[in-house]
Amino acid sequence: MGKRVLRTRLCDLLGIEYPILSAGMGPTLIGEPNGAPVELVVAVSEAGGLGVLGGAGFNLEELRSAIREIQSLTDKPFGVDLLLPKNLPDGAGMTGEVPLVRILGSLPAPYVEWYEKVRESLGLPESDLTVRSDTVTMHADEAIKICIEERVPLFCAGLGDPGFMVKDAHAVGMKVLGVVGNAKNAGRVAASGVDFVVAQGHEGGGHTGRVGTMALLPQAIDAAAPVPVIAAGGIGDGRGLAASLAMGCIGVWVGTRFLASKEGGAMDLCKQRILESTDEGTRVSTLYTGKTSRVNTCKFHEIWDGSGLPALPFPVQVVLASALIRGFVQAGKDEYVAGFAGQISGLIKEIKPARDILLEMVEEAADILSRKLKEDVVVQ
Numbered sequence: 001m002g003k004r005v006l007r008t009r010l011c012d013l014l015g016i017e018y019p020i021l022s023a024g025m026g027p028t029l030i031g032e033p034n035g036a037p038v039e040l041v042v043a044v045s046e047a048g049g050l051g052v053l054g055g056a057g058f059n060l061e062e063l064r065s066a067i068r069e070i071q072s073l074t075d076k077p078f079g080v081d082l083l084l085p086k087n088l089p090d091g092a093g094m095t096g097e098v099p100l101v102r103i104l105g106s107l108p109a110p111y112v113e114w115y116e117k118v119r120e121s122l123g124l125p126e127s128d129l130t131v132r133s134d135t136v137t138m139h140a141d142e143a144i145k146i147c148i149e150e151r152v153p154l155f156c157a158g159l160g161d162p163g164f165m166v167k168d169a170h171a172v173g174m175k176v177l178g179v180v181g182n183a184k185n186a187g188r189v190a191a192s193g194v195d196f197v198v199a200q201g202h203e204g205g206g207h208t209g210r211v212g213t214m215a216l217l218p219q220a221i222d223a224a225a226p227v228p229v230i231a232a233g234g235i236g237d238g239r240g241l242a243a244s245l246a247m248g249c250i251g252v253w254v255g256t257r258f259l260a261s262k263e264g265g266a267m268d269l270c271k272q273r274i275l276e277s278t279d280e281g282t283r284v285s286t287l288y289t290g291k292t293s294r295v296n297t298c299k300f301h302e303i304w305d306g307s308g309l310p311a312l313p314f315p316v317q318v319v320l321a322s323a324l325i326r327g328f329v330q331a332g333k334d335e336y337v338a339g340f341a342g343q344i345s346g347l348i349k350e351i352k353p354a355r356d357i358l359l360e361m362v363e364e365a366a367d368i369l370s371r372k373l374k375e376d377v378v379v380q
Contacts, residue, residue, distance in 0.1 A: 004359075004366045009228060010251035013195070014154065014175065015077050017048030018362050019251030020241065021230065022258040022354070024081020024156050025206060026056030028270065028288065028295075028339040029322035030100065031129045033057070035340065036081070037265040038069050040258060043354035045076035048362075051354075052079035052156055054265070059134045060142055067150045077153040079177070082144070083137050084160025085314055100129040103319050107312070111320060114307050122336075124327030137315060148172055156198075159207055159291075163192020179232070179253070181209020183216065187223035197224045198253045201233030205256045205342035207293045208233065208284065217247045236344035238364020245369070254361075256342040261354040267329075270296070270339030277345035286310075288340070290317030296338035296345065300324070303336075 008019040022044040025035030034054040041051030053070065055063055063080075070078055104115060104127070118124070136143035144165050147155050155162065155169055156177045169176050178189040179198040186197050199220035201213025209216075213233040221229045231244035232253035244252050259266050260274045273281075273296040284294050287304045290311045311317045328336040 004362050006362050006366045006369075008245065008250045010196075010230065013228075014050055016045075016050050018358065019245070020044070020049035020358055020361060021079070021251060021253045022049065022051050023206075023232065023253050023255035024052035024054045024079065024158055025255055025259055025265075025340065026054040026081075026083070026158075028266065029325045030057075030131060030318060031322065031326065032267060033265040035255075035259050035265045037263070038066050038073070040261065040263040040265065040354055041070050041078050042073045043261075043263045044258065044358060045074050045078050047355040047358045049358050050077055050079060050154065052081050052154070055080050055082045055136050055143065056158070058136050059132045060136060060139060060146065061134070063136050063143055064146050064150065067146070067152060071150070079154030079156050080147050080152045081156040081158045082140060082147075084140050084157050084162060085137070086160065097130040097132055100127045100131055100319060100323050103131060104323055107316070107320065110309060111312065114309060115320060115323065118303055118324060119327060122327075122331065122333060124324070124331050124333075127323040127326050129322060129326050131319065144168075148174065161189050161192055162194060163189065166193040177230070180220070181216075182211050183219035183223040186220035186229065190224035190227035194227065196230055196250075197227055198230045198232050199224075199249075200253070202284075203234030203294075203343040204232055205259070205282070205294045205345075206340040207289070207291055208342075209292070217244065217249060221248045234342060234344050236342075236347050238361045238366075238368060240344075241361050241365040242368040245365070255340075256344050257348060257357055258354055259339075259341065260345075260348050260351055261357055262351060263354045264351075266339050267337075269329075269334055269337055270341070271351060273298070273338045274341050274345045274348050275351070277341065277348075279343055279346035281345055282341055282343055286317065288318070288321045290314035293340060294342055296341045298336055298338035300328070300336045300338070 010019040034057045036054035044051035175195040177196040178194045180186045228250045230251045231249040235252045236257040
């Protein structure tokens with residue numbers, strides 16, 4: 001059998017072979033490698049999909065360097081994903097690298113007391129992490145400027161509405177994508193001028209909404225029309241790809257399955273959590289970032305739930321969570337450590353090269369759409 005052909009309008013619009021994008025996953029905690037590093041981006045793009053760099057963990061200089069490294073390794077289209085939160089804490093007086101413990105000390109007293117109580121009761125070391133003042137999340141406008149200057153083919157806003165930068169992006173040939181979790185935001189982001197809307201269902205890992213993928217997709221398609229929609233949330237094999245295309249999406253945005261690849265940037269422990277998971281092995285919590293996000297369950301959730309504290313605003317909650325996760329890792333308390341992952345985790349049983357994952361998805365989807373449906377479904 002020759003090479004499979006599976007093309008949609010997305011392939012023509014982005015200049016790719018298959019309608020599969022790897023999600024632009026950032027790190028679970030400060031100091032951890034991005035979930036979607038350069039290696040994963042290149043592997044997915046070289047295999048015929050479109051790899052997306054998770055930019056949230058970089059500072060500005062590192063972002064430009066990573067983009068240029070991708071450009072040196074592949075001539076295929078790729079994307080960069082950044083977070084565009086509405087509100088950020090005042091960073092006045094913060095320059096260079098700031099020890100995380102200094103920021104922790106400035107948190108409201110109940111949070112500092114809880115942090116110290118957990119650290120002492122579990123015998124955790126003091127956090128040795130630092131926070132950079134020039135991160136792309138704290139300086140989103142400058143990060144966007146870098147993407148435009150480097151002529152990144154696709155800009156992805158994993159959080160927030162990127163409509164304000166569409167005109168400048170289009171001026172250099174860049175396309176723009178926004179990720180949403182409900183039909184209302186699908187319509188709003190589409191109206192802002194983006195080229196694509198990613199509609200992510202509640203099943204998805206990382207930041208996620210409240211509506212299931214099957215219910216969300218048709219409503220998001222209607223709300224965003226005529227802007228095309230890409231499906232996300234609970235898609236990890238060719239069956240999910242075929243179903244998404246059948247519902248009217250022009251492609252898929254895949255996170256957890258590529259996170260659990262050889263090139264995926266998550267800690268080995270977090271990859272192992274995915275392999276050990278079931279379909280009920282994840283939960284949604286504000287623990288990690290202050291915003292609702294889906295992660296594999298672990299004992300960290302139990303002690304956070306027992307605190308009775310509401311989550312701090314994003315990204316301040318990231319500081320609190322990162323300090324403790326770093327301590328858990330250093331102390332070898334693996335039962336308290338897990339990372340972002342979707343409900344599709346229960347389907348994943350093996351860490352494979354990203355290329356193999358993508359091509360297997362294509363083969364399975366092509367077989368369903370070209371043969372299996374005709375054999376199993378009678379239409380008159």
